[in-house]
Amino acid sequence: xxxxxQQQKTKNLVVVTLDxxxxxxxxxxxxxxxxxxxxxxxxxxxxxxxxxxxxxxxxKVLMPFFWSTIAAKGQLYGNRTVGNNMNVKxxxxxxxxxxxxxxxxxxxxxxxxxxxxxxxxxxxxxxxxKQPAYQGKVAVFAGWxxxxxxxxxxxxxxxxxxxxxxxxGPNITETQKFLNWQQQFVPQIYGPDERIDAVTYPMAKxxxxxxxxxxxxxxxxxxxxxxxxxxxxxxxxxxxxxxTFIGDLWNYLQSDPFYKDQTTLLVTTDHGRGDGASxxxxxxxxxxxxxxxxxxxxxxxxxxGEVRQSGQLYQNQIAKTIGRLIGLDxxxxxxxxxxxxxxxxx
Ligand SMILES: [Zn+2]
Numbered sequence: 001x002x003x004x005x006q007q008q009k010t011k012n013l014v015v016v017t018l019d020x021x022x023x024x025x026x027x028x029x030x031x032x033x034x035x036x037x038x039x040x041x042x043x044x045x046x047x048x049x050x051x052x053x054x055x056x057x058x059x060k061v062l063m064p065f066f067w068s069t070i071a072a073k074g075q076l077y078g079n080r081t082v083g084n085n086m087n088v089k090x091x092x093x094x095x096x097x098x099x100x101x102x103x104x105x106x107x108x109x110x111x112x113x114x115x116x117x118x119x120x121x122x123x124x125x126x127x128x129x130k131q132p133a134y135q136g137k138v139a140v141f142a143g144w145x146x147x148x149x150x151x152x153x154x155x156x157x158x159x160x161x162x163x164x165x166x167x168x169g170p171n172i173t174e175t176q177k178f179l180n181w182q183q184q185f186v187p188q189i190y191g192p193d194e195r196i197d198a199v200t201y202p203m204a205k206x207x208x209x210x211x212x213x214x215x216x217x218x219x220x221x222x223x224x225x226x227x228x229x230x231x232x233x234x235x236x237x238x239x240x241x242x243x244t245f246i247g248d249l250w251n252y253l254q255s256d257p258f259y260k261d262q263t264t265l266l267v268t269t270d271h272g273r274g275d276g277a278s279x280x281x282x283x284x285x286x287x288x289x290x291x292x293x294x295x296x297x298x299x300x301x302x303x304x305g306e307v308r309q310s311g312q313l314y315q316n317q318i319a320k321t322i323g324r325l326i327g328l329d330x331x332x333x334x335x336x337x338x339x340x341x342x343x344x345x346x
Pocket of ligand 1 (some may be wrong): 020077224
């Protein structure tokens with residue numbers, strides 16, 4: 001039996017992840033060492049676009065939606081320069097273990113590879129989709145095709161569109177047909193397993209408009225893909241582009257009466273990356289790859305802006321926070337992180 005937690009104003013929830021995006025760029029903008037390293041930069045105008053003299057100016061020019069709307073009306077956790085920390089608890093510091101921790105609340109050491117088979121742990125979206133009020137009203141759009149395993153599509157029954165996959169549905173619109181047609185001509189610059197965000201985002205947005213899901217998970221991949229390629233200019237462009245997509249998404253939500261003022265948006269990342277020349281990669285042996293961040297905006301979350309007091313959050317707290325935002329107590333047989341109360345109460 002599900003015990004209802006306290007009443008929340010949140011009726012719908014959108015969760016967005018930026019794969020492998022460092023807190024450093026989110027809170028301090030372009031990195032001085034990396035933007036000046038020719039090994040990682042090809043664009044001649046990258047400094048015109050993203051270099052400014054102070055961290056406050058740099059972060060704002062890189063991610064204007066985060067540092068205008070979310071900073072004014074929402075919450076931003078993870079600026080380690082002021083002692084506000086967020087870390088993963090899993091010992092691996094890469095994607096599948098991170099998303100498992102994020103959505104099951106349990107940093108299971110058995111999930112030790114990005115090739116791990118379908119996840120044995122129940123995730124919060126699966127749990128929500130099984131509640132009568134939310135049945136068939138949860139959807140997932142993702143760049144990386146590993147989400148079929150991470151969220152265990154077969155067991156969970158979640159509708160997932162991930163990787164270079166056509167959108168399928170009973171009432172497919174002309175726009176959805178067009179997006180499917182266009183997708184096949186887009187170069188697979190990260191290979192066959194990872195779809196670029198500029199294809200994933202319009203599909204997700206069109207689904208929101210047509211189907212009005214109560215819970216949507218949107219998983220971006222560009223930041224991590226360009227990080228692994230060692231292209232810091234394109235990594236910055238990816239961050240800027242994703243900020244634009246998230247701004248467009250929030251403006252859409254606030255323009256649609258179904259979502260307006262009763263929808264919470266959470267944005268986070270699965271893992272960090274190294275510093276200096278190690279920024280390209282992330283794993284246990286590289287310091288800082290366990291460092292993550294979290295943003296929230298919605299009717300239940302006080303406008304704290306950038307949280308500048310010392311504190312410590314963990315990735316395993318996100319799953320229960322997602323449940324509680326819509327008044328559900330997500331529990332499993334595993335020990336889980338506690339919900340983040342400051343997101344839940346105005
Ligand atoms: Zn990666």
